[in-house]
Amino acid sequence: MHLVMRQIFLIAISLLVLFTMPCFATIDVYEFETPELEERFKLLTHELRCPKCQNQNLAGSNSTLSLDLKMVVYEKLIAGETDQQILDFMKQRYGEFILFNPEMSQSNVLLWGAPFIFVVVFFAFFLRWYMNHKEVDND
């Protein structure tokens, strides 16, 4: 009886193994000749935004468009293009939107300047309030 149980167990295990589907990892492996190139790839894919899944960068996204764009970055790095050339290529096609760290331009100068303006305005108000307060205290 014991032997029969063991045989059944073995058959069951064999069947299980037989029907196990192979698991294909979908992680892309990019091979680089130098660690510097790999570092540049990491930086670029972190700096570039996925146009399809707009709150993710290329590095963090597995959408097909991101995979394609990552491959473009990879190929261009291997071909010896500079980081700026690669960023310009992406910008020409998808706009400045694709850069997670937008450059300062005429259209967004207010956005860049706003924090400084707020700080100055705040201090101006604060100074005024403080001076008034002082006057009242002195009275």
Added chain:
Amino acid sequence: MTEKKSQNIMLKTFSLLLFVVVFIWFYWLIGQDKTELPSQLIDSPAPNFKVPDLLDDEVIHTEKEFIGKITLVNIWASWCPSCYVEHPFWKEYSSNKDIVLVGLNYRDKKQKALEFIREQGNYYDWTLFDESGRLGIEFGVYGAPETFLIDRNGKIRYRHVGVVDRKVYKEIFLPLVEKIKQGF
């Protein structure tokens, strides 16, 4: 003291005004589709390419074929549900003989793309087969369907993201086509 009072009133009015302006601005922002990206290629020449025809590998198309005609390039794929919704419009549209309708089959399997054409009908004058999606990247495509309007000089004049139907065509594309026909 009265000066201070009037200053106080001014400050309060200013704060209230600022609040109202910001409120209206945010309210207006709610209705905006922030995921839609404007095309970078408007008024630029269509990208250079050499891509085979979907129906015949030996026929190679290039951007030069856009010259001299007004062309619509419709990006589609068999994996794109909205393309099935959009496709019947192209049937209706195909009677329009003065504008060339080019399909760009984007990141698809050939078998599936051919099946789509067989089942849904082929209303394209010719179809580019962009299996790798590289031509799509050149056009700045970030999904399907998208439709580009190209003028007689081979310049991209408009990009529509999403389904083109009778209303979209009439309200957006037609006025632009008329403008191009008049030489603008």
